[in-house]
Amino acid sequence: MPQHIKRLIGAFAVVIILFLVLQSFLRPTSFGKLGHYRADAIQENKMKALHFAGSDKCTKCHEEMKTDKEVGFHAQLQCEACHGPGLKHAMYADKFKDGELPDSLLLHKPGSRKECAVCHQLNAARVKIVFDTINNSMIKQIDPMKHNLVDKRNFAKLVCIECHNPHQP
């Protein structure tokens, strides 16, 4: 075999060996323990900060909302679908007994036309989607630019929650 072909094969061998050596150093230690991934990744994901508490947590303190909501059309909605992630709030809100929550614990209170419209906006694409498979009802749609837009008496622009109770619409 000519000299340069030998060297070429040698070079390939060196590259492969180098790869194997590097691999044994660089491969994450927990890799392959449970499958083709880092087993530590599970632990790392568990450590991630939570953001949502879930309605059951909320209603422990906000009893009246629960009784309101349970009988209304919004019974199936999670509190946080409207109020936003509230774990921190749920954990620390009772430390402020007088009800004066610091800004970082305040939750969003969505009552504007735009915000209710996220779900109730007239949307041709959505008509066919049945939300509640038991009663076969759908999310009712309105045109937020038309539906009871102004107060006939004083021509003021009305927001949704002036007529609908968000917890029992």
Added chain:
Amino acid sequence: MTQHIQHLYEVLSKVDGYVYPNEIELNWSILIVLYPYITGLVAGAFILASLERIFKLHVLRPTYGIALLTALSFMLVATMPLVSHLGKPQRAYEIMVTPHLSSAMAIFGFVYLWYLMVVLLLEIWFDYRRDMIIWAGETTGLKRFLYRAFSLWSTDISPKAVALDNKLGYIVTIIGVPSAFLLHGYVGFIFGSIKANPWWSTVLMPVIFLFSAIVSGIALVMLVYIVITSIRKLKIDMPCVDTIASYLFYILLIDFVLEGLDQIHRIYIAEESFDVLHNLVFGRLFFTLFIMQGLIGTVIPLLTLGTLQFYKPKIQIRKAIYTVIAALILIGIFFMRWNVVIGGQLFSKSFYGYTSFKIGLIGTEGYLMAAFWLIVPFIILSFLLWLFPPWKKKEDDHEIQVG
């Protein structure tokens, strides 16, 4: 918490109709557009080089070396858009040290390595080994060291050894052509095999990707050749460029027909996804599909190159036309990738709605990042051309010795 909600309303304003929550924001951005684009350029440039070698098309001789080096410099960068898209530079290497065969995406590592190590590097090595040894004797310092090292300190330039190099190089080229097809057919396969996405899921996808890759690679080599010769203030080899342009014409024509077939097929079978795609094409994709890819990237080049097959104006004019057309084709193919990658994510898999795509100038997924990964290959190419100038090679046609 209010800023989360604010962000929600902001992204919701991009949405029309009904989309699933995980479809609002696009996960594959411009960097994923670059990946098939760059691999396509590699495959195309290599196939042009192989045409010269396998089919002994000696008119293409002046572009042989340039095509190989272009393929190599883009190949070295091909994975970078993907790696930088992952956005975890501190553990990006882990993907390379944990190869496996269980997903189509992971196979890319093997396809890539095969193509880079076994095809491109070997072919270039066999092609340049003798010249590197000769150049090592004529230069000093770092350059000399590089030549020595790259030729693996071999010294044998007897006619027998060189003939062996040519023979092995020829074999590598023959292996290389199907490998180039594999490399880019594979990229098309990745998209074509996603059956949940009607915009991607077609068996023609690998073939379309392949032909558009060849088109873009040839256009790139033609452009690089014209630019290099004018930088070196040499006369351009017109028969060579004319031949390349005629190949470009035919392959662009095939590519156009294939893509047309794909669309006709879609229109005729009119599956339940048809309406959503129809609105997509005439709405959010209109500009990039019909104007950039169709008109600028395909129709204008086709008409111009087609005309040039019958009517040949003066050399200066032809040169200018070729330069512009090559650039237009490169832009057009870029938007072809754009339309596939971005277009496939703009509509909801519920077929009831659309989202939209906004891209920033800066940031890890912005225009500047994309421009960066497109400029790096040219820097590598300049370096390679400086180190291995194809025009300084001692000419003797390897094909003649192979017989």
